[in-house]
Amino acid sequence: MRELPSASDLLAIAREVLLAELLPHLPGDRVLAARMVANAMGIAAREAAQDPGWIAEAHARMAALTGDAAEPLRAFAAAIRAGAFDPGTPRHAEAAALLGDITRARVAVSAPRALGKG
Template sequence: MSERPDAAELLALARAALLDEIADAVPAEKRYTVLMAANAIAIAGREIAAGARMARETLAALAGLYGEVAAGEEEDAETVEARLAGLERRLARDLRRGAFDGDPRLPALLLRRTRAALAISNPKALPAEHSGREGEVVGDGTACGAPPRAPSPAPGRG
């Protein structure tokens, strides 16, 4: 077990130093640039921390959609990424030609992928009730990955 911080931890330390020690010292007209850099560091850290797991989960979902075998644990990250890229290109072609029109699996798959991408790029954009793991039941009674229910009508109005 290594005592050194891993890549995600190093990025978190760099981001904290940038925000805590440097951001207030730069001229006001450069502050936005510093905040953009801090945000990019945060995104990179989240991608490093979750990227491999998310790539495997996305590959499993797409492989399932096409009736293919998901990635095995023995497949390296490069192979997973290559298979995922191929299935994503195939999905894009199939979507353009209407191959999944009316397929009930597609909206849930696309919603999961969008939420997974948001969890890395902009987690604050995720509704709080859908920030849990896929399939986990959340506050409004839906499972993560399922579309949220329409709000109930106000008492006396429905």
């Protein structure tokens, strides 16, 4: 029902205008600020374009690991601190894989270059 173009599309095209048409005309002491604006727009565009389904899926996997469905993130973090998923424990590999998946999903928005993309 929302009008097109989408938020991510608008942010992406606006960012192009900023970098290609506006940035070259800015005084040197404003270039860093403009680059930060472009960086923020890129992050927001990627977040808007990302399917948020991974969050509910990650919470379910955390709840399955800790048995706490009420506060899955908090319980998962606390269990790691307590050593519940140390190497040699039965669910170590499962916890490590989950951490990799949720971190990759967040890096894909915040710093895709770290994944060799963007």
